[in-house]
Amino acid sequence: MASLWVGHRGTVRDYPGFSPSVDAEAIRKAIRGIGTDEKTLISILAERSSAQRQLIVKEYQAAYGKELKDDLKGDLSGHFEHLMVALVTPPAVFDAKQLKKSMKGTGTDEDALIEILTTRTSRQMKEISQAYYTVYKKSLGDDISSETSGDFRKALLTLADGRRDESVKVDEHLAKKDAQILYNAGENKWGTDEDKFTEILCLRSFLQLKLTFDEYRNISQKDIEDSIKGELSGHFEDLLLAIVHCVRNLPAFLAARLYQALKGAGTDEFTLNRIMVSRSEIDLLDIRAEFKKQYGYSLYSAIKSDTSGDYEVTLLKICGGDD
Structure with missing residues (x-):
């Protein structure tokens, strides 16, 4: 497992x-x-x-x-x-707890919800949903439903369902068709058909979406990001932009989240701990490389200057090295 x-x-x-x-x-x-x-x-x-x-x-x-x-x-x-x-928490249980924390109390931490749900695979999501039910005796979908609304809720529920295609095959014909649907649902229409954006961006594989975004550019002479920014708003917009960012470069998306968590006054430990622990056995080396590329200094040095004590020592061990 x-x-x-x-x-x-x-x-x-x-x-x-x-x-x-x-x-x-x-x-x-x-x-x-x-x-x-x-x-x-x-x-x-x-x-x-x-x-x-x-x-x-x-x-x-x-x-x-x-x-x-x-x-x-x-x-x-x-x-x-x-x-x-x-x-010492199993990964699926850890994610379940992070999701619960994001929805607990007054106000929802939408950025954390978005980050977890956009970066986990369908198979991981299925395990997280099971763990969520085991720990809280409530379905993840029910909690998302009661804490969010509108198109944002619909998209989160689609992601939480873990139905994103995971095959490595790409279909050029489908990419052209989807790109045209997205164009017709947004740029080429008075008003926006949000459901089409949700269906395509939350269900197609990342490899398939990469091709779709290239086709989209051919049809509309615009990047999909620019269309999303122009057509949509609020947390729904944030979620779709996060998906696009992950499709283009998932480690870079998480590097940007770490940068946000570490910059400025105070540290966002909730985000820092989550990414360092949950990605430490998956792609933290790539996240480190992207961090260095984008910000000109290493993740290691950012953690060093922003944390202290045993907390710092542990994070640096997980980080694994200076770039």
Whole structure:
């Protein structure tokens, strides 16, 4: 199952010579001692793959009758605690919790919803939906429905359904047809047919959409981004632009999110933790490369200058290196 959450461009890999019982015991000692031994916790949890961390969690529960995450929560605090708990959470459950957090309380964090739902594959979305139901006894769709509205809601629900085509085949005829439909639904029409944008951008594969956007440019002499900006508005516009950005270059989209999280006064730890943890085994190397290319300095140095203490040390370990 883990393969859904592991790519070829991650910074975190399986730790050689791994022993869950040795690690569980070392973690227990680090937590039980007088004062917590954060260094040991970091050296273990930030240097094991997610699959290995899950084995440590199982072993810890079996040996000590306690949930590792509860012991970490009881012993750590602040951003460091959130990051360590994230590391011991299975990826689908982690995303489910992030989605719940985005919709909790007053106001919805639309940017976080958009980021998660546009960057996960259909198969990942299916697992996230299952995890969401298991943890909250409510369907993800129901919560999205009650927290959002209009075309934005429709598009989010389509993405949450995990129905985006994942085949690697591209169909040129379909790309031409879809491009024409998008043109007719927007630029070539008085008023906009939003449903057509949702159907095509939320259901076609990224490879297929790449071709469709090229065809769109041929038909309309405009980039799809410019048409979306001119025709649509609000969170629905933000969502569709995010999809286009991901189609063109997903690591660059996430690099831009990290840049936003790290720039200016204060750090958006919610976003920083989510991207660093959730992409660490998938494409963090590519995100790092895009970050450097776009902003002229490394993600490593950005984290270094913007965070501190054990939190900083852990993030830098996950980041894996300076570019």
